[in-house]
Amino acid sequence: MLETENLSKIYTERKEEIIALDSVSLEVKDGTTALLGPNGSGKSTLIKIILGLTPPTSGKYSLFRDSANTKSSITDRIGYMPETPSLISGVNAVKFIRHMGMLSGLSRTRAMQRAHEVLDYVGITEARYRTINSYSTGMKQRILFAQALVNDPEFIILDEPTTGLSPEGRESMLFLIKEISQKYGKSIMFSTHILPDVEKICKQLIILNYGKLVYQGDFSEAAKNFRGKYEVILNHYNEKVKQLFSERSIEIQRDIQHSTKLYLNTEQNLTLSDITDIFDNTDFKLLAFRKQQPNFEDIFINLLRQKN
């Protein structure tokens, strides 16, 4: 779907160079891909380059295996939902979507029909005739999603689609994204800060940090390689425990409710014998030890740490 090779982007502001993307080479396959990274990691810049909104400083990329990337060759096949609620104020949802449909090459009549179809799909029903200014954040996000679907694209890029939504709104947006990908075969790349969203709907991950590619691959692969979070229960606790672990470069965190329950953060692969060795010749007794099932947040932070 998308391939980039040593893609770099440098912005110059007041004679100061800001590296937004630093030699990023990646491949986005069909299906749903999450684009992750902290603020300023280069996610939006990558999206803008792919959409042809800003040219890369160096490197190349190809969409749909077409290295020419001419505007007309990609606009028909790509849908874009921007991060901010970018809607034309003073018009209603139908007019807005129809306008975008006509700019996508639909006739006036077909664009009107299409506007109703996609608004039905995203669940904007009778409210579609109200002016956009009166919509809630959730409705604005759904209208933007409808706008991204108006030209029936093969590849949809969503920039922070669930930001600012209520739990129900988020759930409904994730349902739509998952459905459009799984049931209707659209490829989706979406950037987000909300990690549980990724867990719910994405198979592939791309993680950027400081403009560099940190990780690219399957979610399951990332989880398999995860090392480092363990739970330990001792018979009692004092400062000596902290010292024993820090001698082995293991960071500990005490449970708030159970004072003798500890969480170990480490990049080492620990086994039961490693832990028992630590407490040999001390008065501490190991009551329980288990490796924690990592959640997505753990994996994400772990990958960022590894790369740093």
Add this chain to the structure above:
Amino acid sequence: MVQDDNLDVENPVITKGKKEGKTSSFVEKIEDEESIIFDNRYRPLKPEDKSKDSTQQDLKTITRFEISKGFSGRWAKVPLILAGFFLFISITALTALLILPESSYLNNLEYFSAFFLTPTAGPGSLISIQVAVVCSGLIASDLKDKTLPIYMTKVNMKDYFISKFSASLVLSYIGLPFFSLVYFVIVIYKRGFPNIFVDIPTWIYDWFMGVLGLQTYRAIPYGVLLLGDYLLILSKIIAFSILLILVYSSIILFLSSSTERAINAGVLFIVFIIASNIIFEEILYETTNIEFFQYFSPVTSLRNVYRKIFVVNLATGTSFGGFGAPSSTVSKPSNSVYLSSLLALILMIIGSLYGTYWNLKRYARRGFT
């Protein structure tokens, strides 16, 4: 990978909703019988639905959309302005001209038609306010709404720019230049063409009586004899309107692309028009007497061209309520002043359009942030 079972894509949700509306009978009927079901299945497009990438269609679509925005909304700007101008015309010039003696009819037709285009005084000075109101938001509102990235995924920058410029031309035209033409047409219709039921029988009767020598023959106050004069006046109105609109539209477009607030662009436009006149004409030119300075004011340059083109120094003109229109003592500018003014205006148009395009490009270079 943790997949959420709640997001079951195999069982799509059917949303039920009741149609809201002001007219009760239809709605009540629906409510009594059944709810409307919104079918929310996704429907792919057929290949034949999409036409080939067409710059012309993009231009037309954006231009039409912007114009229709001017006509819609709670405070539809264009109809309000049109209503205001129509009232203004009814009160001032139209009535006066309809009762004017035949002898001064033609010259006054030109005078009053051009009256709406005076850039410095009279009703024409309102055009800057009209342009500020209808055009200030053309690009500024897209910058504020952050819709430019969406536009840029569908059209290229050049098409976007040209379509906004086209929209500004049309919207600027709907105002005094439009009324100048409407006025011209109404007066010609009322005075220039015969009423077949009243005027033609009267004329035949007069002619017949004249032939018989029973009555003195009266000149025809209307008809083809005046066509050449009408066309000349009409051409002057159109030519000056185009120049006026090009200058004002390009300046407002530049200001609109320089700010995210339409109101700022509008206020800046009016301030620029007034201030440039004061600074370059009233201060720099008057104190130094260097002609070069006065051309920097679009109003002064437009006035020079206006005076050269139109017959405005007529004594009869002011007798019908001149409203500050140029008086009979004003002489036509020399050819060199006229050409310098024209050149300055053309440079202003090119400079403003280039500035607008540069602003948009700069915005794109910064990643639309």
